Amino acid sequence: MAKLSVFNLITLDGYFKGPNNDISWHNFGEDELALSIEAANSGNTLLFGRVTYDMMKSYWTSDDAKNEDPKTTQGMNSSKKIVFSKTLNEATWENTRLIKGDLISEIKKLKAEEKANITILGSGQIVAQLAEANLIDDYSILLNPLALGDGTTMFKGLSHPLKLNLVSVKSMKSGNVLLKYTGTGSE
Template sequence: MRKLITFNMMSLDGFFEGPGGELDWHHVDGEFNEFALEQIGTADTLLFGRKTYELMAGYWPTPEAATDDPAVASIMNSYPKIVFSETLDKADWNNTRLVKEPVAEAVTRLKQQPGKDMLLLGSAFLSSTLMQHRLIDEFRVMINPVVLGKGNPLFLPAQDKLELQLLKVKVFNSGNVLLFYQPVRK
């Protein structure tokens, strides 16, 4: 069975974005980009919620992305992508499928299909839904060395308790710390 892995950037005080949706505090450099390529290489499908999809689709197909990070841009533009949204009418980014059916049912079916892991990038609200249904197999949380003071929390307050087991830690020269966790199955 395929694994569903989430990857999120988070401030030290637990926010995935600033109060106005700002992401300019992410520490991204060459070492991060090497990790991004390695991480994407373990998957064959990318999953997004609507908001993250719109951000990614607005950047990766651009000439700027192709110039700044051609290797990641090539992968992001060619990989199969699934966006979960009840409000989008279409998903035009290359190789993207729009899913409007209940998320838990769709992801359960996807996990049963053959293939590599699936990678859920960002998409905190979608992650929250999948956490409630215990469908996430691994959490990768990259803590950036910044305190935002306010913003949108990565883990939503209504979330049920979920115990995690630390698998490994990777420290980046930028000060980012990547934590790999898996849910404790009882």
């Protein structure tokens, strides 16, 4: 059975993206680059919603990505990917499978059938729905030391409190803090 994880960057005020999907505030140093390379080459299946898929595909297939971060770029492009979307007609990023069905039932099926673990990147609407259904096994949250004042939380729409168990904390040279939690379900 595959484990379902989330990896997201958030601000001190809890936003994973700013207004107009802005992520220019992401603070990446050497420690984060090492995490990025390791994660992109882990063999995990990457899972996205359509908005994150479009942003990721646009960047990781660009010449900028290939020049700035070739190791992560190679991993991102060669990784098996899944995009959930009711509006896309095809997924053109290499190694990507488009799923248009019910998110909850499809994730239950994927967790039961997949051999590789699954990692959600970005994709707040998907995170919120899967957290609501208690299908996420663990969360890796990279806390950036800034407040945006406005944006979108990855838990927008939860109908009940979500209790998480802290597993580890790691400080980065950049000032970011990596927080790892396991999902324990609703209170």
